[in-house]
Amino acid sequence: MEKSDEALMLQLQAGHLRSFDTLVRRWEKPLLNYCYRMVNDITLAEDLRQDVFLRIYRSAKAYRPTAQFSTWLYRIATNLCLDTLAKHQRRKETPIDVYLESESEGFDEKLVDPSDTPDAALVKKETKNCVRSALARLPEDLRVVVTLRHYNGMKFREIAEIVGGPISTVKSRMTAGIERLSRMLSKQE
Amino acid sequence: MDCRFFREQIVLESYDELDAAAKKSLKAHLQTCRECEQFQVNLNETQQTLDQWEEVDRPTDIEALHEAIRSKSLSWPPQLPAWRWLSWGVEACLILVISLSALAWIGVGVKWEDRGLTLRIGQEAVPEITAQELVRLLQAERHATQAEIVKQLQGALDEFSEQLQVHLDERQKQTNAQLTLIYQGLQSQRVQDLELIRQELQHLAGATEAEFLESHRVLEFILASHVSGIQKNTE
Known part of the structure; x- marks a missing residue:
């Protein structure tokens, strides 16, 4: 039987590094995708994922299984992503959504299904770019909620714990986020 | 209840976070409100479009992660370039000087004495000293004899x-x-x-x-x- 995340964290506290590896393998994909959708840059997302795992390792001794591990993990990831986005804005660097057509494009090409016709592949790629662009233009507080709920399957109650706010705010942010995305995507079509 | 409320309910229902009573109420509203019905259709389309951004998979380099754990846990003080330490030192000195000036400005006495830096708030307390100690202090200050x-x-x-x-x-x-x-x-x-x-x-x-x-x-x-x-x- 597969051990729970919380049990693995308690084992890590006792010094079992293998438990940490298991956690990394279990969460590497959802965590990478969450960071990627938040910062819209796959290389940056990989760095952020590494930072999240490092923080988890370093905070293992202080971990108490009072909350779900996933909530804790996404809270760390959210804070790191928002800090990174804020740093980009402070330095007035290239807005992250501009990466769309540059370094991340080649990476997404690999995801195109070889069985698709060239036209279908092109449409698929265009749609992906539209979604990435729309999500990148969403305000960060709405992006966190939409990404965690739609892509990472977190419940609204859990998202409220992650962002540290009331559940009613999370629900209204979700509605606002979806409405904005709907408008942006219909314009792009 | 207005459509704003029901639109939030539509979103909640699409993510299966609505209880049975609320679902029933929403269903009744959708039968009478064309705009909310259209909102639901648009929402479904948006969600399908969002799903087009498929998940990516790049496994973590576990060895690199272990290496990072080892290096970060051993590197204290952190290995930083000399100019960074220098700039931090200058910043710390500036902060100290500004803080002490601010304290002096608001009336806190700041003095450098034999025992080190002394901060005094309000009236200076007159220390209680014995006659012998007074004589000793005066001697030390003026280099005079006891007589x-x-x-x-x-x-x-x-x-x-x-x-x-x-x-x-x-x-x-x-x-x-x-x-x-x-x-x-x-x-x-x-x-x-x-x-x-x-x-x-x-x-x-x-x-x-x-x-x-x-x-x-x-x-x-x-x-x-x-x-x-x-x-x-x-x-």
């Missing part, structure tokens, strides 16, 4: 005694002057009153009954005010 310091202190005490005596004499003179004034005032008042009484008595010899009664009232008044004045002065 010289005792002599100096005796001189200061004599000077203080003289000043005190002068001050007491002065106060005595002032008090005497005040008492004399009061005495003179009382005497003057008594002379005036006696003169009035004398006049009234002369007048009574040939007075009518009405004039006699009037004079009697005046005499009573003079006597009463005289007694009252004496009582006040006595107090």
